[in-house]
Amino acid sequence: MKKYRLVLSEDTFLWIKNHEGLVYQSKKYRAFVFSLSEKLSEICSHLFVLEHLYTIDLTEKELKNSDVRHFVDQLIEIDAGRLIPNTSTKKGTVSLMPVLKIHEEISDYIKKHKRGVGGNIIEHIHELTFYLNGSKYGNDLYYRQTIFPTKHESVLETEKIIRFIRNSKNPFLFNINLVGNIFSFPYFEELLHHIETFEIPVTICITGSDAFENKDLLKKNDWRKFRIIADKKDNIERTIAFFEEIGISFSVDFIIFSEQDYLDVEKFSTTMDGNFVPMCNGENIEFFESNIFISEKEILSSALSKRQIFQRQATNVNHFGKLTILPDGNVYADANQTSLGTIGDTVYSIVYREFTEGKSWFRVRNFTPCKDCIYQWLCPSPSNYETVIGRSNLCCVKP
Numbered sequence: 178m179k180k181y182r183l184v185l186s187e188d189t190f191l192w193i194k195n196h197e198g199l200v201y202q203s204k205k206y207r208a209f210v211f212s213l214s215e216k217l218s219e220i221c222s223h224l225f226v227l228e229h230l231y232t233i234d235l236t237e238k239e240l241k242n243s244d245v246r247h248f249v250d251q252l253i254e255i256d257a258g259r260l261i262p263n264t265s266t267k268k269g270t271v272s273l274m275p276v277l278k279i280h281e282e283i284s285d286y287i288k289k290h291k292r293g294v295g296g297n298i299i300e301h302i303h304e305l306t307f308y309l310n311g312s313k314y315g316n317d318l319y320y321r322q323t324i325f326p327t328k329h330e331s332v333l334e335t336e337k338i339i340r341f342i343r344n345s346k347n348p349f350l351f352n353i354n355l356v357g358n359i360f361s362f363p364y365f366e367e368l369l370h371h372i373e374t375f376e377i378p379v380t381i382c383i384t385g386s387d388a389f390e391n392k393d394l395l396k397k398n399d400w401r402k403f404r405i406i407a408d409k410k411d412n413i414e415r416t417i418a419f420f421e422e423i424g425i426s427f428s429v430d431f432i433i434f435s436e437q438d439y440l441d442v443e444k445f446s447t448t449m450d451g452n453f454v455p456m457c458n459g460e461n462i463e464f465f466e467s468n469i470f471i472s473e474k475e476i477l478s479s480a481l482s483k484r485q486i487f488q489r490q491a492t493n494v495n496h497f498g499k500l501t502i503l504p505d506g507n508v509y510a511d512a513n514q515t516s517l518g519t520i521g522d523t524v525y526s527i528v529y530r531e532f533t534e535g536k537s538w539f540r541v542r543n544f545t546p547c548k549d550c551i552y553q554w555l556c557p558s559p560s561n562y563e564t565v566i567g568r569s570n571l572c573c574v575k576p
């Protein structure tokens with residue numbers, strides 16, 4: 178009887194959960210979902226064994242099984258595999274299943290730390306966000322979802338900020354955010370001047386309301402790039418016009434609570450650097466369900482590369498490499514989790530704590546219901562929205 182060898186390509190991911198399977202070709206960004214019949218389950222189990230080099234021999238009779246034939250045809254159709262006739266010994270008829278090996282790296286750091294040589298762990302810091310102080314326009318629910326000033330009454334100390342940046346400095350630290358009402362922060366100019374000496378880009382994040390109230394102060398200064406948080410619809414247009422007029426570089430975060438909010442600000446986004454930032458206020462869950470929850474179609478068209486999938490399997494893409502320091506000096510990998518220490522602690526001890534005990538940088542979809550879902554590694558990393566809304570997933574697949 179004629180024999181064939183089925184070889185999956187090295188860019189192909191194959192996942193099975195319960196009675197379903199998913200094949201994803203990460204170079205062509207194509208995928209298909211299949212039901213797991215007994216025969217297909219047997220074939221997939223064979224393919225999952227590393228020593229089988231992502232191949233399985235199939236007889237002509239097996240290929241006449243309609244489930245198997247359909248599965249093989251779909252694999253070929255999306256370039257996820259090849260069916261080679263009579264080639265048990267020919268070269269090139271094997272492959273390698275894409276497998277992630279990050280955990281070796283984490284345990285490596287722990288071993289190095291125990292030997293007192295864990296210095297390069299700092300290189301995982303990519304972005305620092307300092308909440309310098311609070312603002313009367315701040316909101317203690319919103320800052321848990323995106324960069325948005327708090328209502329805190331405490332104020333960070335300039336020397337501590339500078340020391341923290343100095344000790345975090347590494348070639349991969351690409352941005353420092355300064356958040357709050359900078360107009361009431363003592364010695365803001367001096368702080369900026371100090372930070373400038375580190376040669377790391379700085380973004381000043383303020384609400385449109387604080388900016389608008391302090392127009393005269395802004396005019397007199399040549400501050401760096403601004404990220405304007407458009408907290409109130411009624412002053413967006415005037416704030417944008419003002420920033421354009423004085424020639425300061427800026428982008429705008431349009432805060433969106435509803436579909437109407439989106440329609441109201443959509444016109445501005447075509448002419449400027451702007452982001453739409455959905456915001457949960459506790460009363461607009463329907464807006465999230467209809468517009469933010471991800472659908473099966475969106476997941477399958479997310480066009481992720483092999484590298485991006487590995488990233489999602491190993492790290493939380495939203496949080497990894499970021500540290501947030503609140504006005505009271507507490508340091509977080511993500512403001513919804515417990516503090517990793519304070520601004521007075523060593524940066525090394527903070528990053529090491531996140532590596533070994535943290536719940537943010539490595540928070541991946543390995544919990545219910547995602548761990549039992551075929552889309553587990555195609556879905557975006559868990560976000561702050563999930564924590565604030567109090568759900569473990571934001572999708573229409575397993576609502």
Ligand code: SF4
Binds near residue numbers: 542547571574575
């Ligand atoms: S969020 Fe979770 S449950 Fe929903 S589709 Fe993604 S992996 Fe599946």
